[in-house]
Amino acid sequence: MKRVGFIGLGIMGKPMAKNLLKKEYQLTVYNRSRPPIVELERLGARAANSSREVAESSDIVITMLPDSPDVEQVVLGSNGVSSGIKTDSILIDMSTISPITTKKIAGHLTSLGVDMLDAPVSGGEKGAIEATLSIMVGGKTEVFEECLEIFQALGKNIVHVGDVGMGQVAKACNQIVVALTLEAVGEALVLGYKAGVDPELIIKALSGGAARCWALEVRAPNVLDRNFKPGFKVRLHHKDLGIALATGKEFGVPLPITSLVHEMFGALRVAGRGDLDHSSIITLLEDLAKTEVRKKAPT
Amino acid sequence: MKRVGFIGLGIMGKPMAKNLLKKEYQLTVYNRSRPPIVELERLGARAANSSREVAESSDIVITMLPDSPDVEQVVLGSNGVSSGIKTDSILIDMSTISPITTKKIAGHLTSLGVDMLDAPVSGGEKGAIEATLSIMVGGKTEVFEECLEIFQALGKNIVHVGDVGMGQVAKACNQIVVALTLEAVGEALVLGYKAGVDPELIIKALSGGAARCWALEVRAPNVLDRNFKPGFKVRLHHKDLGIALATGKEFGVPLPITSLVHEMFGALRVAGRGDLDHSSIITLLEDLAKTEVRKKAPT
Numbered sequence: 001m002k003r004v005g006f007i008g009l010g011i012m013g014k015p016m017a018k019n020l021l022k023k024e025y026q027l028t029v030y031n032r033s034r035p036p037i038v039e040l041e042r043l044g045a046r047a048a049n050s051s052r053e054v055a056e057s058s059d060i061v062i063t064m065l066p067d068s069p070d071v072e073q074v075v076l077g078s079n080g081v082s083s084g085i086k087t088d089s090i091l092i093d094m095s096t097i098s099p100i101t102t103k104k105i106a107g108h109l110t111s112l113g114v115d116m117l118d119a120p121v122s123g124g125e126k127g128a129i130e131a132t133l134s135i136m137v138g139g140k141t142e143v144f145e146e147c148l149e150i151f152q153a154l155g156k157n158i159v160h161v162g163d164v165g166m167g168q169v170a171k172a173c174n175q176i177v178v179a180l181t182l183e184a185v186g187e188a189l190v191l192g193y194k195a196g197v198d199p200e201l202i203i204k205a206l207s208g209g210a211a212r213c214w215a216l217e218v219r220a221p222n223v224l225d226r227n228f229k230p231g232f233k234v235r236l237h238h239k240d241l242g243i244a245l246a247t248g249k250e251f252g253v254p255l256p257i258t259s260l261v262h263e264m265f266g267a268l269r270v271a272g273r274g275d276l277d278h279s280s281i282i283t284l285l286e287d288l289a290k291t292e293v294r295k296k297a298p299t
Numbered sequence: 300m301k302r303v304g305f306i307g308l309g310i311m312g313k314p315m316a317k318n319l320l321k322k323e324y325q326l327t328v329y330n331r332s333r334p335p336i337v338e339l340e341r342l343g344a345r346a347a348n349s350s351r352e353v354a355e356s357s358d359i360v361i362t363m364l365p366d367s368p369d370v371e372q373v374v375l376g377s378n379g380v381s382s383g384i385k386t387d388s389i390l391i392d393m394s395t396i397s398p399i400t401t402k403k404i405a406g407h408l409t410s411l412g413v414d415m416l417d418a419p420v421s422g423g424e425k426g427a428i429e430a431t432l433s434i435m436v437g438g439k440t441e442v443f444e445e446c447l448e449i450f451q452a453l454g455k456n457i458v459h460v461g462d463v464g465m466g467q468v469a470k471a472c473n474q475i476v477v478a479l480t481l482e483a484v485g486e487a488l489v490l491g492y493k494a495g496v497d498p499e500l501i502i503k504a505l506s507g508g509a510a511r512c513w514a515l516e517v518r519a520p521n522v523l524d525r526n527f528k529p530g531f532k533v534r535l536h537h538k539d540l541g542i543a544l545a546t547g548k549e550f551g552v553p554l555p556i557t558s559l560v561h562e563m564f565g566a567l568r569v570a571g572r573g574d575l576d577h578s579s580i581i582t583l584l585e586d587l588a589k590t591e592v593r594k595k596a597p598t
């Protein structure tokens with residue numbers, strides 16, 4: 001069995017690493033802060049002192065980090081993955097970052113004889129814990145196939161979408177649809193509520209037809225409970241739409257509504273709501289309408 | 300069994316009237332043009348020469364018309380429903396119109412001792428034919444219950460959402476979510492396609508997670524076939540978002556993204572695409588990006 005390295009043990013990375021241990025992968029882990037390393041060590045992982053050390057003792061290195069500069073630093077920086085990785089190894093970056101950065105990193109690794117897959121995920125902390133993540137993979141077919149068992153230990157809807165970088169493009173598309181459907185459901189709920197319809201009945205009436213979507217079925221009930229615990233944080237979705245817009249600029253694709261919703265997530269951060277769940281986009285609409293959508297009081 | 304009248308035998312009304320005949324309702328029908336009346340007559344309906352005549356021979360009158368002025372004219376105009384309807388009858392308006400117009404008409408009917416339900420539908424021609432419409436009903440509970448069997452002959456997800464007018468409010472909410480998810484899927488498909496991802500793989504990758512929605516699962520495959528046969532026409536969705544915005548104005552609910560997508564549907568009409576399916580909103584994005592999303596050629 002391949003030796004796997006895992007760098008980045010945050011909200012997503014830690015449960016993913018645990019799922020690999022459950023499948024009995026020989027795992028070496030590293031993280032900027034110490035506590036999650038200790039926790040994984042207790043479960044049987046080997047602790048490393050740097051990204052370089054992880055790379056030195058692994059055949060496949062997985063990174064799960066917040067943003068493009070983090071991945072660039074961890075892979076290409078001093079004491080980074082590229083300084084320790086062996087020819088014929090594989091780097092799987094499961095972070096959500098820019099496809100342009102992805103291609104740049106992949107180019108460096110190619111010169112070292114190392115293959116790269118970009119494999120961003122969707123499904124949040126819950127999906128990471130339950131190993132039900134959607135995984136969008138870019139890279140060579142034979143490398144994808146070599147890593148498929150690892151992906152199957154982490155997720156369910158695993159789609160090889162194209163060459164390296166294309167996983168990140170698909171993830172950008174995913175984040176556009178999620179953001180815009182949250183905004184759509186937000187506008188619908190505020191309108192219906194302030195016009196006098198019980199919001200639970202709005203959800204019920206709309207779920208049966210062409211308006212059905214994850215935002216309505218999974219997030220709207222939390223909104224009625226005023227539960228904005230993430231889930232997925234505003235500031236991360238703001239970052240992801242920034243990636244989508246940069247990708248649009250790179251490939252010549254104007255994205256009019258995405259750019260506005262990106263601004264709205266920015267406004268939420270300015271308002272001090274960056275660490276709330278992304279469904280809190282509805283609070284901006286509530287501010288405009290001077291109302292707050294809540295469950296109807298029992299009569 | 301109650302005698303039912305049906306006014307408005309268009310794309311939606313005609314199959315709905317047929318479904319009532321199948322359930323053996325004694326049906327009197329009227330329509331501005333003659334051919335659908337003749338067709339329904341052959342199936343056992345009684346033909347009337349005016350909306351007034353329909354009202355004179357029915358206990359429950361159903362209207363299914365294009366827009367607010369049509370319903371106002373047919374119900375309150377000369378030779379209209381209100382000139383022939385008897386005390387204790389019921390008007391069910393299943394058109395999608397303004398909740399403000401609905402309340403005005405209901406007020407007039409109350410003075411005649413007639414109850415009104417607003418019961419707009421979602422599900423399109425297919426839902427009308429297969430009797431699987433979603434129906435959002437506003438009006439008194441006892442009147443709703445009296446008419447429930449009729450609704451069950453026409454649809455599946457039948458929700459009583461509140462007092463008269465609230466059915467139209469719920470429908471406005473529905474049309475907001477449908478329009479904005481179509482735009483969301485449009486921006487995602489154009490970005491992903493032009494950046495180099497096979498669009499069928501975008502649909503597959505996004506359908507498994509938080510981006511899942513009707514627009515992606517039902518409409519996006521038609522887009523890849525460049526099939527913009529309605530379905531639901533751009534000009535009707537444009538009208539419906541106009542109703543949503545007017546409702547927002549009435550109740551003090553700013554709808555920033557709905558207003559922009561309303562403008563986009565307006566732009567489609569200017570471009571001569573008003574009779575295409577509403578999923579053709581993607582063509583505006585394609586115009587901007589100078590591309591056209593198509594299935595990848597088989598390799």
